Amino acid sequence: MTDDLKKLTTALRMQDPAGHVQADPLVLSATLHDIIGNSAQAPQKAERRWSRRRWLILIPVTALLAGAAVLAPVIHPGDVGPMTLGPAKALAFTRNGDYIDVRIVDPDADPRRYRQDFAAHGLNVKLTMEPASPSLVGALVSVSSPGRMVVFHPDEFEIQDGTRSARIKKIEGGGCGNHWCLAGVSIPVGLRSPFEIIFGRAARPGERYEVAGDPTARGEILEGMKLENWTVGEVRAILRERHATVSDYYKASTSNDWTKYPLPARDVPDGWYVHHVGGGDVPNSVRLRVSPQPTFAHQAEGAAGYPSAHRP
Numbered sequence: 001m002t003d004d005l006k007k008l009t010t011a012l013r014m015q016d017p018a019g020h021v022q023a024d025p026l027v028l029s030a031t032l033h034d035i036i037g038n039s040a041q042a043p044q045k046a047e048r049r050w051s052r053r054r055w056l057i058l059i060p061v062t063a064l065l066a067g068a069a070v071l072a073p074v075i076h077p078g079d080v081g082p083m084t085l086g087p088a089k090a091l092a093f094t095r096n097g098d099y100i101d102v103r104i105v106d107p108d109a110d111p112r113r114y115r116q117d118f119a120a121h122g123l124n125v126k127l128t129m130e131p132a133s134p135s136l137v138g139a140l141v142s143v144s145s146p147g148r149m150v151v152f153h154p155d156e157f158e159i160q161d162g163t164r165s166a167r168i169k170k171i172e173g174g175g176c177g178n179h180w181c182l183a184g185v186s187i188p189v190g191l192r193s194p195f196e197i198i199f200g201r202a203a204r205p206g207e208r209y210e211v212a213g214d215p216t217a218r219g220e221i222l223e224g225m226k227l228e229n230w231t232v233g234e235v236r237a238i239l240r241e242r243h244a245t246v247s248d249y250y251k252a253s254t255s256n257d258w259t260k261y262p263l264p265a266r267d268v269p270d271g272w273y274v275h276h277v278g279g280g281d282v283p284n285s286v287r288l289r290v291s292p293q294p295t296f297a298h299q300a301e302g303a304a305g306y307p308s309a310h311r312p
Contacts, residue, residue, distance in 0.1 A: 091117045091127075096186060101171060103184035107138045107201040123187060125195045130210035132200025133279050134219035139181035141211050142198035143168065157185075161193045168195065177217030179279075203283065212279030215286045220279070222286070227277050229294045233270025235277070239286065247280035252291035263290070 090109035094101040100121060106113075107129060114127040132141065143157055144150060151158040157168040166188055173183030185197060200211055215222045221244045227235055239245060249268045251261035252275040268290055276289035 090114050093117070093121055095189075098189050099169060099186040100189060101184060101186045103171065104138050104140075104199050107199060122189075123191060123195075124193070125187065125191075125197065128196070128198045129201040130198055131203035131207045132211040133209050133213040133215075133283070134202075135176050135213040135217035136179065136181055136200035136211055137202050137219075139176060139200050140184060140197055141179075141181050141200050142196075143185070144196045146194055146196065148193060159193050159195065164193075166191050166193055175218035177214030177220070179213045179217065181213075208281045209279070209283075212281055215277055215279045221284055222277065227274050230274050231270060232268055232272045232274060232288065232290055235274050235288065236270065242284070244284040244286065245280075246288055247282065247285040248287040250287065250289045252276070252289050252295075258289050259287075 090104075090106045090113040092101075092103045092105045094103075100123070102125075109129075111127070111129065114129075118125045118127065130141075132139075145159045145161075149160040151160060153167075155170055157170070159166045159168065168188075168191075169186035170182050171184040171186060181200075187195070198211075200213075203209055213220060216225050216227070217223065221242055222238070225238075227238075236246065246265065248259075249263040249265055250259050251263055252258070253261055255261075258276060258278075268288075272290045272292050273294045274288055275291055275295050278287040278289070280286050
């Protein structure tokens with residue numbers, strides 16, 4: 001070591017606020033090995049790598065060992081965005097009296113992280129993520145309790161387990177249009193009954209939707225449109241403009257199961273009317289419930305002298 005380098009090292013040590021920290025040689029060796037190894041893997045120019053290594057040598061060792069918070073800004077200035085130290089949380093938990101509010105934070109997280117987060121709060125909850133259309137990504141789309149009855153109330157779910165029951169509160173929110181969804185749930189701290197919830201996540205390339213939302217909801221292919229009583233030909237033209245398709249047609253009926261009467265596309269002329277638009281199970285597709293006549297409400301308006309067509 002030259003005299004200049006000795007002087008510089010001595011000066012840095014005198015100004016080092018962590019100078020009293022005693023470095024464990026094994027920890028020091030592992031830390032420096034990781035720093036140099038990570039720097040070498042970064043796709044930097046050779047000249048920049050050499051400059052960085054010289055810089056690392058001049059950083060006081062005690063400052064490096066003072067805490068991980070020092071490492072992030074010192075080692076990679078300007079090369080990366082904000083960093084989160086420690087394991088990131090997949091869920092957001094907020095204590096609210098005798099309840100814990102649960103919301104999704106990372107819809108793409110590894111499912112093991114969800115289990116770990118719930119287990120850390122002593123909750124027997126299984127969370128599953130299923131591919132869903134854009135308006136349902138990050139939204140709660142299903143609740144259940146294996147082997148137990150779940151009773152739906154306006155503001156909560158009741159899990160009936162023999163003579164006992166537990167109530168799960170709903171956290172409203174989200175822009176799901178006419179599709180049922182929640183922003184999250186509020187779970188009793190002492191819940192012991194198993195509880196399963198499903199949140200939507202973005203579909204990966206080639207995946208089909210397990211949960212298809214309202215195609216007119218926020219972020220969907222027909223966002224903001226009201227297509228009831230438009231003709232099939234008009235809706236087909238709009239879908240072509242948006243590079244979307246009709247995956248299925250169904251005959252309108254009084255049945256609650258509106259997919260009960262499927263129709264081949266060739267049997268649905270452009271002059272028929274659309275009664276309902278549903279989401280398809282692949283991106284950029286919809287399902288149409290159609291009829292030769294407009295809906296009853298529309299017919300009543302026409303008979304009363306109102307315009308025969310409604311447009312947004």
